[in-house]
Amino acid sequence: MSQHWEIYALKYAEHTNRQRLSNFIFDEDPHGAGALDFFIWVVKNDTQTILIDTGFDQAEAQSRGRSVDRDPVEALAGMGIKAEEITDVVVTHLHFDHAGGLDRYPSAKFHLQEAEMAYATGPCMCHGALKAPFTVGHVVEMVQHVYSGRVIFYDGDAEVAPGLTVHKTGGHSRGLQAVQVETANGPVCLASDASHMYENFEKGKLFPIVADVEDMLKGFDIIRSLAGHDHRVIPGHDPLVTKYYPSFGQTGFIWRLDLPRIA
Numbered sequence: 001m002s003q004h005w006e007i008y009a010l011k012y013a014e015h016t017n018r019q020r021l022s023n024f025i026f027d028e029d030p031h032g033a034g035a036l037d038f039f040i041w042v043v044k045n046d047t048q049t050i051l052i053d054t055g056f057d058q059a060e061a062q063s064r065g066r067s068v069d070r071d072p073v074e075a076l077a078g079m080g081i082k083a084e085e086i087t088d089v090v091v092t093h094l095h096f097d098h099a100g101g102l103d104r105y106p107s108a109k110f111h112l113q114e115a116e117m118a119y120a121t122g123p124c125m126c127h128g129a130l131k132a133p134f135t136v137g138h139v140v141e142m143v144q145h146v147y148s149g150r151v152i153f154y155d156g157d158a159e160v161a162p163g164l165t166v167h168k169t170g171g172h173s174r175g176l177q178a179v180q181v182e183t184a185n186g187p188v189c190l191a192s193d194a195s196h197m198y199e200n201f202e203k204g205k206l207f208p209i210v211a212d213v214e215d216m217l218k219g220f221d222i223i224r225s226l227a228g229h230d231h232r233v234i235p236g237h238d239p240l241v242t243k244y245y246p247s248f249g250q251t252g253f254i255w256r257l258d259l260p261r262i263a
Contacts, residue, residue, distance in 0.1 A: 003162040003163035003182065004182055005043050005183055006044050006045065006256065006258050007183065007188055007256070008043075008248060008254055009039045009234070010039060010042060011038065011039050011069065012038055012040060012055050012070050012071065012072045014069065015066050018033075018035055019031050019033070019034050021208075022208060023197055023208070024200070024207070025206040025208055026206075027205065037238070038066075039237070040052065040053050040054060041190055043179075043190075049085075050086075051076075051105070051108070052090045052179055052190055053090070053092055053099070053192065054072060054089060054091070055100055056096055056100035057072075057100055078249075078254055084105070086105050087109065089110050090166060090179055091110055091142075092178070092192035093113075093116050093176040093193065094117075094134055094138060094139055095134060095193070096135040103141060109152055111152050111154065112152070113155070113166075115168065115174050119173065119211070120139045121143065124174070132209075164179065166179055169194040169216075169219035169222050170216075171211065171212055171215040171216030172193045172194065172207060172210060176193060178219070178222065180227075185258060185259065186232060187226060187228050188227060188232045188234060188258060189223045191234060191235050191236060193207070194216075194223050195219070195235045195236065198240060201233060201235070202230065204217065234257055241255060241257075244261045245259065246262055
């Protein structure tokens with residue numbers, strides 16, 4: 001029997017000074033507002049808590065012109081979770097906004113696609129356009145964790161825990177993986193950057209940072225299949241997530257995603 005999980009989105013940052021042309025190729029309104037929210041995700045049940053991605057800190061935000069509302073570790077504290085107690089972190093890919101601060105989880109194993117490690121440390125990083133979303137310090141930290149035996153590699157689809165699986169999509173990054181989570185209300189797909197916004201997968205719109213166009217388009221079909229219903233696909237950066245799902249307590253920055261949409 002599959003284990004049912006609860007899922008929480010924790011918003012730690014936003015990028016409001018942004019146009020739609022930065023989110024969609026061939027968009028009909030390229031100069032319209034295109035704000036992004038930045039999340040990490042917590043998946044938990046009675047016996048286990050798993051973190052999906054680790055976000056970025058204030059120093060990274062300043063270097064990239066972003067705004068941090070709260071440190072990701074502080075966001076976790078809003079759920080009573082201590083970073084040092086996290087034992088498993090799924091890293092969907094190694095871009096700066098998903099893989100910062102790995103050293104703040106000293107007890108964790110990191111779950112990563114083989115293809116992502118090869119991509120982030122291989123010849124593609126000789127090209128400015130491909131290496132731009134990566135921060136070399138984050139990648140070096142992950143290499144160090146490989147050498148200390150703290151990285152669990154996958155080659156495609158795999159089970160991290162009962163009812164929680166990872167699925168390689170590629171597209172946005174060579175080894176990008178989405179996460180399928182079994183909940184009491186059916187499977188939910190945490191798409192991460194397989195679809196930054198709802199519009200990406202709903203309308204087949206490409207995101208401009210793309211390693212493989214065909215894989216990105218196929219990825220839209222993969223995440224829909226994993227969720228079983230479009231309303232159970234959670235995009236990686238869409239502010240609408242904060243409108244569609246109930247808030248957690250009085251925090252103002254945490255939303256529960258395993259419950260049905262409220263809007």
